[in-house]
Amino acid sequence: MSGVTGVSVDVADGAVQAASVLPVGLTPFHGVLLLFVAVLSVRAFVQPRPFVAASQQQPAKRKRKVRGGLRGAVQMLTGHSQPQLPAPKAEPQSHKLLEVAFTALLDEVFVFDPETSRVSFLNARAEARVAGLGLKKNRVRFPDLLPAANRAAVTGAIRNLRHSALDSVVFELTSAGAPLELTLKLIREDGADDCFMAVLRDISGRVSEARAQSDYVATLSHEMRTPLTSIKGAMDLIASGQMGVLSGNAAATLGVAQRNVDRLLRLTNDILDLEKLDAGKMRCDFEEVRMGLLVKGAIEEIQDYARKFDVSIRAEMRCQDCRTYADPMRLSQVMANLLSNAIKFSQPQTEVCASVCEMDGNIRVSVVDHGPGIPENIQADLFMPYSQGPQVQRKVASTGLGLSIAKKIVEAHGGSIGFESEPGQGATFYFELPKAGFTGDVAA
Template identity: 40%
Template sequence: MPAGEDDLMKRPIFSAHDAKVLISGSLLATGWYATADALLPPSLLDIGPIMGAIAISGLVPVLFVKKNLNGGKSRTSEIAMAERFANLKSSTLINVVDAENRMTEVNDEMLAFTGYTRDQLIGQPVRMLYGPTGYQTADTIRRGLAEGKIWQGDTPLVCSDGSVRVTQTTVLPLFDGDGNWSGSISVRNDLAKNEAFLSGKINSTALHELRDSIWMVDVQTEHFHYMNRAALDWMGLGGGSYDRLSLDDIQTKMDISPLITAYHAVRDKGREDVQCNLVLKGMQFEVSVKRVAIDDQNDQILFVFQDISNRVEKEQMKAEFVSTVSHELRSPLTSIKGSMGLLLSNAAGELPEKARGLLEIAHRNAERLVLIINDILDLEKIVAGGMEFERVPTDLSDLINEAVLSSSINSQRFDVTIETVGTEEPVEVHTDPNRTIQVLTNLLSNACKFSRPNGKIIVSLTQQQGRLRVSVKDHGQGIPARDKHKIFERFADMTNSDRASKGGTGLGLSICKAIVENMGGDIGFESQEGVGTTFYFCLPTEEAVVYHTENAQPGLRDAG
């Protein structure tokens, strides 16, 4: 480094008074932001604190330089201001240019922001940072600086990779001891960060005003990190402190056992999102529990409480009405269906061919109505908790084979074959055999309906991650992507369902889902349009036992 430059870098840049003035600007901005919530009316709380802080932090340096200009006591040493700015540990981007608008100093934050090295910037025209679209702005700034004017506004910065990032910029003129313009210093802030901070403030305010209660619990300390206004009011805390409270403290006052279970499922078992229902203070809630990461802080467990009391009451009234109507319809429909069956069997004599055709149509539709009513009653029983499940030791392989046998009529009707895999050995599991058969026959019925003629359906039994998995795979037309989200909904209207020709009530999969979940399992599907669909359900295997027979094919092994 040349001696002159070395001497320049060793010179003191600021007096103590100057440094205090600049630091005061930062302190004033911080103080304003911290106290603005108490000083401003509610209508300005969204943007007042942050905008005021930005204005104060920019205004104090401006007034400071103005004072120096008006007093006519500017110092030549100010040409190297960036040397002190470079030592400031902040996110401020600083560069100094000489009278020919060539960069003489840049701080580390400027280098990190733009991706350039110091050698790539020092001695280069500052216009290179503005890019062709910013040349006019750079020239405007230069003309104003030469007249002793300070410039403030948004400027582009062209980074080393060619990307353009916008900064909030204040450019201050510098003068030598004779009052001649000798260059300028630019102080910039990342506009994206300011906007993100402002957006975060607005989001925080919106979150606090939500009608749904929000809890956030620190995964390390297990104490509350946040409660919104609705949660504070509901918990009777008002404006009181909650950061010393833990879930265990709440549990001593009210039963939140489902929440504790969900909390540990997310925190300890890696579940991404868990939902549970909870009754507190006479209200029914649906609670979503999930893990969220927050910058520079411990992960948090987020609880979102949705009051579903009114919804549950309406659903109960609807269920009671549907159940009553269904019961009233089932008896006469059964009689009608039975009478038509007798007529079709020639109990009243031979029928004309035309009459037989019409009667067969009526009989099929009566049968479909009976199936719909039975499905509705089954579903309502499950929802209301009225369906009983009798879990007994059962051979799951035998149930699969029985379901395949009972589906032979459907397989013949739709011209498909059904094969089984993994059912060679008996697998005993505690389940309700009748309900399991109901699920299997429903999945097989759907697979037959939606398979291509001469197609093949494969029913597989495997053990995966401590669970028994039963899958039914077809090679049909698959489920369109736009219909996948509603596949387990009641009466879901699928694009390719064609119920008129293929039959079905539109309730079967909803019932299957309810049955499997009530037996402690889960159900799902995989589908590719034009290739086929695989429906599967899994049952817990804590008590599953596999019996190996001589000369049997390799299959499942002992659970555990």
Template identity: 25%
Template structure:
């Protein structure tokens, strides 16, 4: 320790030279730590003393920086350790009063905060000078000088300390402002670099690595970790970490109401712990494995106002966090939120595209993608197999070279293809000249951000073979059943003429049943043949002008035996003047009989059926109402499909499923329409319309 000179400079010139030298020395530095060190050594060297300390205050009166010198050595003392002195000791009194003070004997003044080294048996009483540091009438800090001997300082020492403090105040304020601007610049630089670095990738692992590297660099910490909230449990799961023992942090979970991180998630704002003491409740996952968690700072990761995770920084390299560290971490957390969200969206999109590609490649149907002009740019495995071309060869062809495009459906420039599929049957040609029947589904899609057309070419070879078998069956029915039935009918009619009159009463009912059964079989055969012809858009047979009431009467006669057998009532309601219609008479008669037979079949015994007819503008409207079990709304469209069979009253499917399909095609072939409605009470109402015959 330098010898203590208690003799002050005697002449004013010496004092002025001292202050000039000190002022120049203070003003020649801008870094706050350097300025504080020079102030302390200026006090010890020019006033004398054992130790000196300075605490720097911000505009709100908070201690933000400090320095302590013992003899010729600068000691590491944190701002936290000096806050007690500023709040309760002699420095605190000076801060509150803004007055300089000289304590000749610290043991006799209650303003002196006694420490262990102040015990009489150790170093005894001391002399202390404490002066405020003012600049532009603002308090910027407090300077304290201590001598180990009581009554070592006098008023002249106090005056010199005040003079040094006057010079130091402005220098410390400038250095503090410079330090704050430097910190703000570091914050802005860290955020700017973070924004650039975090957006260089959309892969989640790379995004996590970039966020943590920026966090560790900006806050100068030993370890940084990133945790995301598990939506199902509410726990925070550390997804990534960097720095010391980082590999042991990944995968750790923080319970919903444990530790600093969960508090940050709940409250939505950051928190910083400068010194982890026993009363600080850390989660087990926040205790660094193999290392003591001395300090930590935690900021939320926000996405659209919702906290999805946290950024945590552990153990600053400089022992304490900078004042702006939490602000920096919060800014990085904000940037991380949008970056993580973008990466999550990218991963979801990438996964969806991969699922689409897997479905695309694994589909059993040939699929090709074209641009809006029909040029193929993508084809799946089945398209290559069916066409006999490689996928690369397909990409050099147009869609019209793969199959016969129905331009009437698609439009010459494919302008009719929209979001809903355009469907038609066509033929796919392979490289060897083979032809494959296909059903084409074409619709617009967006692929890789560009509008495209997806063509699904479904193989219908088996269906075509079944259709051919059905046509063969129809031909067989026509040729192999119609002729024998005609012979049976002729035989029944002949029997009616040869049976003696005495036996006719018994035989007539039997022959009538046989006659009606033969008629039903012939109607079924005719319906099957007509159904096949109508499906192929063949023209109707001979058309005549006929009265609907006549056809209704003939239909009722055909089904009367079945209705009487079930003790049902057949009611007819028709207008007095109903216009005639121009129809294939036999076909429309069978439509009426089919509807009446269905009504009789599904109506319970002793039930009631009603057939009605009336004029409806340019159409004649005929309806068949029963009081059977009714048809669910979900089945009212499908009921007219070919081979669609509804359950009868006993819960079993009835019929072959061709009757209503025939009715639909027959009515539509005449320019009418057919549908089913609910009966007012119970049952169904089948309604169809036929155009009124045009007058010649």
């Protein structure tokens, strides 16, 4: 890597060029490092993102000074706005301060060239890794510092970031030794060579906490499902008539109990899902997913349900081969939610249309229904739990949590979800995910 003459950190509200405001004596390269130190320091106080996540590069719109850019960079890398972040009192920093900061940093920081992956800067912690592997720090390539099982995925991510609109990615490397979180950030600057920054953080503590939380959720799930299994099974057996013939009133009464135990079961599942998503503990197994196939599969799965409502489902695949990186089970859960909502709210003998298309480098999946549309008074909070109100929930047998779960799952994939609706004219729910930037063989 050579000729890093400035740093351009893409932020949600613009961009910053640190080189133009650096104090005398500091090179732009130090500016890059200074920003990263500050970002890392702040990240230690916020909830880390649990999954592989990607931030979309925004076009540079206006230049701002370092202070705003630092806040923007913090927001970008942490996913949190930081209104409480104290503004730096003075811009000037010394080389000594930088040295002390980098030496004291518990994370390993590397800067490397996108073409060759050769490391051009590393802090003391990073040097310890290099030395521990018996490598020469002036010759080492960044992927060689990672567990062998993760190298292909990271090399693929480096290649993807260079050729896509994304500019950063976060990995959890848990294949060997102490679990690590890797943040890869591509620094792009007009007129200068691109470079990558990588930060490796030991997340043993977080992984241990996650395991404890996961065990708790699994135990809770088991404890609630066990009695529900007995209750539901007993009711179903009685209702079958195999245990003796029921009178009309008894059958009707039992039907009430059956419907409500089903509801309790759905609610248990939804609450547990939401809890796991909120805690960032829902496990996602990412792989390359062909969205057209996933949507077709979801439609097949829900056909029986649609028939009960006398609603037909049409698939419209305008991007048959669109691929994304996702957990197919979780995306199927989102599709099941959107399709079942569309079916529940549709008039009999109408059609629900599920489509897949490409839009601005993203894959958009839409579900269109011809129901009553979304009342204006609940539109603003539609993705909040229980936003439809208990009357609607009971009417359509909803737990009131499905859209909240769908939104969190989509966002955990680095995507977005939304809807368009004119009351009385039906509704279109859609979600967008980054399109995979290649069709090669790199594992995620």
